[in-house]
Amino acid sequence: MALCYQATPPFKLNSASTNWSSRTPLSLRCNLSVPSPKTLAVEPQPVFTSVRSFAPATVANLGPGFDFLGCAVDGLGDYVSLRVDPHVHPGEISISDITGVGNSSKKLSKNPLWNCAGIAAISVMKMLSIRSVGLSLSLEKGLPLGSGLGSSAASAAAAAVAVNEIFGGLLSVSDLVLAGLESESKVSGYHADNVAPAIMGGFVLIRSYDPLELMRLKFPSEKDLFFVLVNPEFEAPTKKMRAALPQEITMSHHVWNCSQAGALVASVLQGDLEGLGKALSSDKIVEPRRAPLIPGMEAVKKAAIGAGAFGCTISGAGPTAVAITDNEDKGREIGDRMVEAFMDVGKLKAVASVRKLDRLGARLVSSIPR
Template identity: 85%
Template sequence: MTSVCCFQLKVNPTSSISKPQTHLRFNPSTFALPSSSYSKSGEPQPLYSSVKSFAPATVANLGPGFDFLGCAVDGIGDYVNLRIDPEVHPGEVSISHISGAGSKLSKNPLWNCAGIAAIAVMKMLKVRSVGLSLSLEKGLPLGSGLGSSAASAAAAAVAVNELFGGPLSTSELVIAGLESEAKVSGYHADNVAPSILGGFVLIRSYDPLELMQLKFPHDKNLFFVLVNPEFEAPTKKMRAALPPEITMSHHVWNSSQAGALVASVLQGDLNGLGKALSSDKIVEPRRAPLIPGMGAVKKAAIEAGAFGCTISGAGPTAVAVTDNEERGREIGERMVEAFMKEGNLKALAMVKQLDRVGARLVSSVPR
């Protein structure tokens, strides 16, 4: 049995970080948001002195779903450690430490995706009595096409929310994550929404923001083969490569492929999912030439038995799908070889499953 969860959030795309919009517009015929456990006019009290959260990596676009489809990937992502810090001014956030792949990131919370999201949640909760200190463990490489900034934002938003007992719904946390994405990589939710919600997510509308969770059947196996080459593909550069206009025939084709992809997800049809994943005629043809060897990598994946292959997000990571973990490793080996042979790039392959949970608390210390 397939199912779709849908909810609407009213968001102003031009809202600033200093004034996050948290007004929600409900659609009773689709999905009822969980009620908040605190009064919007009051300030919740922290339940913990410190918490640790995790948010998974994501694969955005999924071929023809540019800026409106994404999914979460299990086993890799970012961690945030958050604690009440009497040395931080009440109502403010300080970033004390960044480790892992994020050593080059700013510790200024106004310019760091984790800091921006944390501040947005604090303002939603109207926290004024305590200051918070945050440390970020980057498990995702920067500019990899795996939703690195979104994972940091998601982990931070969840950490702040959970420190105060989890009064905000996941939908409100997506708004906080979007505040961060809008600042650092652009106003798009196809990474941050699945990182927070888990599974597959379709962004039906941005104004107002409307998200739909697509339930992939639990009895079906789905493995992502993620191959990340040693190559930088900045999101801004990759977005600049996109065509300003498209033909009607390409619009019709991509729309049909995106529809087929959604249907395949709901039905657990890996063959159909892979076929649609590989069929983008608008974005991938412009971006693939900018990633050395990508064309050969895609061909190698499919010849090795993958159901489909495309660029993950803005790249340079290539993603292929299969229903068997061992075959996934073999596919990954062939993709790594193709990156080296045709693109002269070293690459690392991983085989991961779908993350159905999304960002979550992993530990806490009571006050």
């Protein structure tokens, strides 16, 4: 773990109601090149006996934002319940339960060293110099594994926030993202485009990793943005999805995608949904290689646009398809057409949900004071 500093004044996760999205422009920098971990000089004591946190699902890549842009979606995500547990060895954490959708509880390890929530929790405990308190963690998966909705990042984000909050919320957002990144690097690769928006909410641009620099892109608060998420019953072949990426890119495709990425960022900041949708749909580098690996995806995209979506692409590495619109009812119609296309063309059952942009990111949902 790394020494962190912030470009902005210290900025902490103090309560569930903290509205980070009101603070812009925000740029966080964490110097990953410093090898020694940041740890507090004085071990804090717990301020709660237990807390419950939530972290939202995230849509990474966003078409031309491949590997550096992601955003959080509301009402879908993972919960972590964390309590001070005298039966757990001081300075350690135990995972007591994993429950939730699909077969998460079977697939995920309860060994905290091999669990994304556990790794992030341990990282935060190290930063806080926790040596005299043991913790017990319960993970409720609201997100299916391997869906392309940042399942591992949501678990890591919820755990990082829970541990930080139970000890009084002393760490900064950038510390928490670093803890989440440590988890992501072990379970799904060294990328922050899910875990940063899972923690920070809204749209986040990963500007660099060394040092870690994150830019919050504030979508105007007065505008509505709905994501239509359509998750087919299909396991995206992760290795194939990675292998499908081109090694080399032509200059013309590079310039095209770069300009679309710029347009995407401008559209987010200006709240221009039409522009955002168009940019989302415009990737000429990654989506054309990955879409054919998800049965029906190309037809699903066409169906979404045909039904009035502003744009559509693959969420993360898939298989979830994501479309955007400005109206919830319209979102449902778009979702129905996308589900049909997955069935008609891809022969895949799929489930649609319509979600708002999550502007808060990971937060406490309840707590019991000591």
